[in-house]
Amino acid sequence: MFSLIRIELYKIFSRIRTFIGFIAIGLLVPLIQVALFIDGETYIEFSLQNLKEAFDFQGNLLNGYLACYIILATLYVHIPFLITLVTGDLLAGEAAGGTFRVLLTRPVSRTKLLFAKFISGLIYTAALIFWMALISLLLGIAIMGTGDLIVIKNTVYIFAEDDVLWRLLAAFGFGLIAMWCVASLSFMFSSFADNSIGPIILTMTVIISFIVISAIDLSLFRVVKPFLFTNYMGSWKLFFETPVNYDKILMSAGALIAHIILFFGIAWYNFKKKDILT
Amino acid sequence: MKKHFRFSILLVLAILTFKASVAQEKNAALILEGVKKKFALVNEYEASVKIKVDVNFVKIPEKSGKIWYMQPGKVVVKTPGFSLLPKRGMNFTPNQLFSGDYTALYAREEQYAGVTTQVIKVIPNSDADDIILSTLWIDTQRNVIRKLETTTKSEGTFSMQFRFPAEIKTYDLPDQILFNFDIRKNELPLGLTGDFENQGNKDKTPKNSRGTVTITYLNYLVNQGKAIPVFQKKSK
Amino acid sequence: MEKQPVIEIRDLYKSYKGFDAVKGINLTVYKGDVFGFLGPNGAGKSTTIRMMMSLIKPTSGEIRIFGKLLSEERESILRKIGAIVEKPDLYGFMSAYDNLRLLGKMSGIQPTHAGIMDVLELVGLKDRAKSKVKTFSHGMKQRVGLAQALIHDPELIILDEPTTGLDPQGMVEIRDLILKLSKEYHKTILLSSHILNEVELVANRMVIINKGKVAIEGDVKELLNRDEMKVTIEVSDITKGVEVIKNRGLSNAMRDTAGNKIILHISQNEMAGINRALIEGGVDVVSVVPLRTLEEYFLNLT
Incomplete structure (x- = not known):
């Protein structure tokens, strides 16, 4: 099994498309950081207008932690695309390239192979998120230093400097589960497709539609909202509250994991009986 | 005769009333003067502070830091990270409050926080002043203000409650000040750290509410020159 | 000596959504055979080969290879088969060498450098070992396809139209290689083709299928030299x-x-x-x- 996973990872990391995600994050994140470094102060002022009426501010809120939080919040919709680029191709790419004919005629059970591919996809996702966390934090801190983190929701939260890092790391951890869910969705679509464009587009369509439905506050949409997995993807933000609502976070993580299992299960059921015609 | 008697009573009453009011005015001015004099002893100080903000839609941990004060009303506060300081009153000194043209009226004697205080109303004479009315609860025993309530045109009312250590020192500075003020909750611009998911949730916090900031002072170092370099640096 | 069957196919059917691609094929390939699997395009050759390689599931019927049921002992059977199914598509983004290394591993062997180079030499690609497969011509892809079928030294080699798209020189080379594999390495080979001539030159036994059914089966010489x-x-x-x-x-x-x-x-x-x-x-x-x-x-x- 390990050898199969290693083979799949070797295949993933032999391809240019795999590095698109790493390059995109490697460019996008510093860009956001530099922009914030230059202009972030104005944004914070703007966001805190009404507090300014009652309070004098002492100290600096523009720091690497804030940049990291903002990056997490803004890249929420973009990272799935970078992930799907690879995970949506895991099965469909073999179908499109005709390589299933050499791959599935090896003495390896389809279930094992599928699992190896799935695990490899999860590892790729983790690597991408780790990369994002690494440059978001390290570069952000290098440019802007550390400091207290302000998070503006219905409540304005200000977290002491020494109370931030674990929250950000936990948020990345939760984000990873959310992105694994995205990866699983695209993997499922990938098992049905014979070209990799289909699963990529389909995954993004599902995610964007679900997010739109969640955002529109109509009674019909409110009813379906709990059934949309995207609804649980944003729960990393719950780490930026006091006290942290661990029950809600665990519930969201549970919902996402349930979806991961469901998506993999469907992919497995489909792949096991699939006739390879390409 | 009856009429005359009546008149003289009224006259006496009038005189008495007039005398009383003059006495009160004097009284108020005197009391304030005592406070001013007492405070004027403090030229500068450095102290450690703990700042606790209590506003229903703001969550910020208690901050520890340092405060430096210098006459006539310069204040610098430094805390690690970020802190919210009450906009009004952080640089409050009696001198400053009564620097302008004002009318002080003695109102009454009142028990406040277990001490007998003299209540004095201070009304600025200028219409341009933002302050409409200030009420002070003054502890004439120690010549310190125990409580201050101010109504302003633009920012509603705010109050400051001063807590003093039991032991009376030469420089009688509070060990805690409680600021209480109006705060309006505007729709917070979602801006950068916007929370898209919760946008639909109805905001349950009232639009207008009170906020308090508690500042605890520790380890005053008064007139030891500690604050001077801070302000020298600042003016540079 | 009794001939030992390697592939036994009995009453094999495959239908896709109402279309019957294979309609009851029976055939037996014996050990040491170079077995010609002939038929016009669309006769059901590829469908049958895909079923033998477990790429698609038969609708009904039975496939036994090395005496074992494919449906029950897929992995142990596939370990001993090397195949080219239709076009020889490999991972274009990897070198010929890496393709063979990974596919060899997946076939359950630990390919050595020497082993990989030997196979590449056999198919005449030794000097292009490190080139990416996507840069290969069709003929070279065909050969590297053959190499992946041989990398794990299988007992049975299934070649589906291995000479398609090759120039006459390439066809001769493949033909010689098949003969070599049969004569020198004693492999059992199933060779599908739509060209009788090609089969005639190398095969000892053959079957002709048409419209999903076996039309003729037998010894090549006997069949071709009927009076x-x-x-x-x-x-x-x-x-x-x-x-x-x-x-x-x-x-x-x-x-x-x-x-x-x-x-x-x-x-x-x-x-x-x-x-x-x-x-x-x-x-x-x-x-x-x-x-x-x-x-x-x-x-x-x-």
């Missing part, structure tokens, strides 16, 4: 020629539509006599083109 054959004779004087032949009692002689050729069905040993009779009868024989019935039959299928 009846169709001969086209071009002569100087067609009328005289027909007369001479009819005088020999061959009433089925007829003129070609073009006019100067005689077409007749004879048994092989009669040809020499006819030739002599024509010459003796004063008819010049310009050419004699024999067409074996199987060949004619097959041509009619394709």
Whole structure:
């Protein structure tokens, strides 16, 4: 099994498309950081207008932690695309390239192979998120230093400097589960497709539609909202509250994991009986 | 005769009333003067502070830091990270409050926080002043203000409650000040750290509410020159 | 010595959404065979091969390879099979060497450097070992495809149209390689093709399938050398020629539509006599083109 996973990872990391995600994050994140470094102060002022009426501010809120939080919040919709680029191709790419004919005629059970591919996809996702966390934090801190983190929701939260890092790391951890869910969705679509464009587009369509439905506050949409997995993807933000609502976070993580299992299960059921015609 | 008697009573009453009011005015001015004099002893100080903000839609941990004060009303506060300081009153000194043209009226004697205080109303004479009315609860025993309530045109009312250590020192500075003020909750611009998911949730916090900031002072170092370099640096 | 069956296919059916691609195929390939699997395009060859390789599931029927049921012992069977199924698509973004290394591992062996280079040498790609497969020509892809089928030293090699798209030189090379694998390495080979000639040159046994069914099965030499054959004779004087032949009692002689050729069905040993009779009868024989019935039959299928 390990050898199969290693083979799949070797295949993933032999391809240019795999590095698109790493390059995109490697460019996008510093860009956001530099922009914030230059202009972030104005944004914070703007966001805190009404507090300014009652309070004098002492100290600096523009720091690497804030940049990291903002990056997490803004890249929420973009990272799935970078992930799907690879995970949506895991099965469909073999179908499109005709390589299933050499791959599935090896003495390896389809279930094992599928699992190896799935695990490899999860590892790729983790690597991408780790990369994002690494440059978001390290570069952000290098440019802007550390400091207290302000998070503006219905409540304005200000977290002491020494109370931030674990929250950000936990948020990345939760984000990873959310992105694994995205990866699983695209993997499922990938098992049905014979070209990799289909699963990529389909995954993004599902995610964007679900997010739109969640955002529109109509009674019909409110009813379906709990059934949309995207609804649980944003729960990393719950780490930026006091006290942290661990029950809600665990519930969201549970919902996402349930979806991961469901998506993999469907992919497995489909792949096991699939006739390879390409 | 009856009429005359009546008149003289009224006259006496009038005189008495007039005398009383003059006495009160004097009284108020005197009391304030005592406070001013007492405070004027403090030229500068450095102290450690703990700042606790209590506003229903703001969550910020208690901050520890340092405060430096210098006459006539310069204040610098430094805390690690970020802190919210009450906009009004952080640089409050009696001198400053009564620097302008004002009318002080003695109102009454009142028990406040277990001490007998003299209540004095201070009304600025200028219409341009933002302050409409200030009420002070003054502890004439120690010549310190125990409580201050101010109504302003633009920012509603705010109050400051001063807590003093039991032991009376030469420089009688509070060990805690409680600021209480109006705060309006505007729709917070979602801006950068916007929370898209919760946008639909109805905001349950009232639009207008009170906020308090508690500042605890520790380890005053008064007139030891500690604050001077801070302000020298600042003016540079 | 009893011949040992390697592939046994019984009543194999496959239908896709109402279309019957394979309709009850039976065949047996014995150890050491170079087995020709013939049929026109669309006859069901690839579908059958895909079922043998477990790429698709039969609708019904039974496939036994090395005496084991494929549906039950897929992995242990596939370990001993190397195959090219249709186009030899490998991972274009990897080198030929890496493709062989990974696919070898997946076939359950630990490919050594020497082992990989040997296979590449066998297919004539040693000097391109480190080139990415996507840069290869069709012929080279065909050869690296063959290499991946051989990397784990399988007992049974299934080659689905291995010469498609190759130039005549390439076809000869592949043919020689098949013969080498059979004679020197004693592999059992199933070779599918739509060209009878190709199979005839290398196979000892064969089956012709058409429209999803077996049309003919047997020994290649026997099948091709059945006595009846169709001969086209071009002569100087067609009328005289027909007369001479009819005088020999061959009433089925007829003129070609073009006019100067005689077409007749004879048994092989009669040809020499006819030739002599024509010459003796004063008819010049310009050419004699024999067409074996199987060949004619097959041509009619394709």
